[in-house]
Amino acid sequence: MRHGYFAGWTVRWLTAGTILLCIASGCAKLPDNSALVPTTVISATEQTHLATLFADDKKEHPGQSGFYLLDNGLDAFVARAVLVLAAEKSIDLQYYLYHPDLVGGLLADLLLQAADRGVRVRLLLDDMGLEGRDINLFTIAQHPNISVRIFNPFIRGSSRVSQFITRFGSVTRRMHNKSLTIDNQATIVGGRNIGNEYFAADPELAFGDMDVLAIGPVVNEISNSFDSYWNNPLSYPVELISSQKPDPEALERARPLLDAYTKRPEAQQYVQALKNSQLARELKNDVLPFSWGKAVAVYDDPEKISAALDAKDLHLATQLNPLVNELSSEFLMLSAYFVPGKEGVDFFKKLQSQGVQVRILTNSLASTDVAVVHCGYAKYRKELLRAGVELYEVAIDALPAGKKKQQVFGGASKASLHAKSYIFDRQILFIGSFNFDPRSADQNTELGIVFDSPELGRKIGKRFDERKSTNVYQLRLVPDNYGGEDVEWVRKEGGREVVRRVEPDTSFFKRLLVSVMALLPIESQL
Structure with a gap:
């Protein structure tokens, strides 16, 4: 799904009031982000479960990376879930869209469980699909092991429609990247955002999509790509731009809400697939039939924006x-x-x-x-x-x-x-x-x-x-x-x-x- 300047709305007629609003919003500014604290990939993960799981395979294919196509929505979710459940050191997520729906809730619950185990979670999202959702992100970022940053944010308190006019050429350029990387040992890259329609959970709309699960040297290249975006001045901590005030109880109130996603009838195909699917078994037992070859990560420099x-x-x-x-x-x-x-x-x-x-x-x-x-x-x-x-x-x-x-x-x-x-x-x-x-x-x-x-x-x-x-x-x-x-x-x-x-x-x-x-x-x- 695409939410560019003309994608979410084709043509909007500007009334006199809207024009005045555009002029007024032009005076608003983003907060100072110069104190952004950089963090980088945790590279010392050779003793993690995933590292030992894939060690023999990588030894048999020196200098090569292994690939497994995820061209089925259910499998694409299962692969992500299995890796998150196996995480011991770090989880890095970078997505254009992350919907607050069934799939988004199931994944958020797994991320929270990982953070509770001591795993560092970094969540980097483009701001195009986040209008009105700062409170959700601010809440989960209250966890000491979870950090949330928003890339190229809109100015809060100003109309987004007006900013499409006053900041044309800035907010109309978005971070469309999509990756999930676990312990710097495995990564999933492809076309899927996080949302029901990308994982066969929406009865009205299903996207035919393709990801690749990769292990081997290319994973570190994806991690380096993530770091370049995470530490870019256009990545704003959610707490810096959010108008919400800290609430120590908010995260605890959110826990049962996230856990409830797994009890929904429509979630049972995912819960059962995570337990019993062939992909889950093969991935957990290191018998997934990877294809091996040379690989390189290719990506735009974040300065492109x-x-x-x-x-x-x-x-x-x-x-x-x-x-x-x-x-x-x-x-x-x-x-x-x-x-x-x-x-x-x-x-x-x-x-x-x-x-x-x-x-x-x-x-x-x-x-x-x-x-x-x-x-x-x-x-x-x-x-x-x-x-x-x-x-x-x-x-x-x-x-x-x-x-x-x-x-x-x-x-x-x-x-x-x-x-x-x-x-x-x-x-x-x-x-x-x-x-x-x-x-x-x-x-x-x-x-x-x-x-x-x-x-x-x-x-x-x-x-x-x-x-x-x-x-x-x-x-x-x-x-x-x-x-x-x-x-x-x-x-x-x-x-x-x-x-x-x-x-x-x-x-x-x-x-x-x-x-x-x-x-x-x-x-x-x-």
């Missing part, structure tokens, strides 16, 4: 250039939000001209959770198809209504693709938070892991090949009645090929709205 947009030396995308330059046969992309722009179209054309087949899976207008982003993609479809790029869009009705739908590249996708994964020649993979769009490339900060694994590259590629004609629409160009070309959507249904000539599963009014939004000069913010 305040630097000029053309400061490319701070950007994650620049670090991927060597992989692109070495492509020989295929570039497979899974990107929830895809806005290539003119530069991206030229990039894909160049790859095609060099004999590299570009294949892209993204959301359809019906499956996307942010329709305004779709307008930044749709206008480039014809040019990409003319160049030979294969375009695929997620279908939302692959199975009859009421039936559980099949997994589509990273989880139970009832509604929307959320994964951000890139596979180079079915050998090298990037999994992380980076979408192929201007917001990820230039505005927000992102994080991911690049790893060499022909085994996983072939696995994802094969899955794509098997499902591309049934679970997704393939786009094709056909002549129209006026000497031009139209896009059509093709998919097999019931063993026969079905062709649609308008955006599938959408209303006329939704298509009209997106057409109108496409006229707005907002592509750089998508």
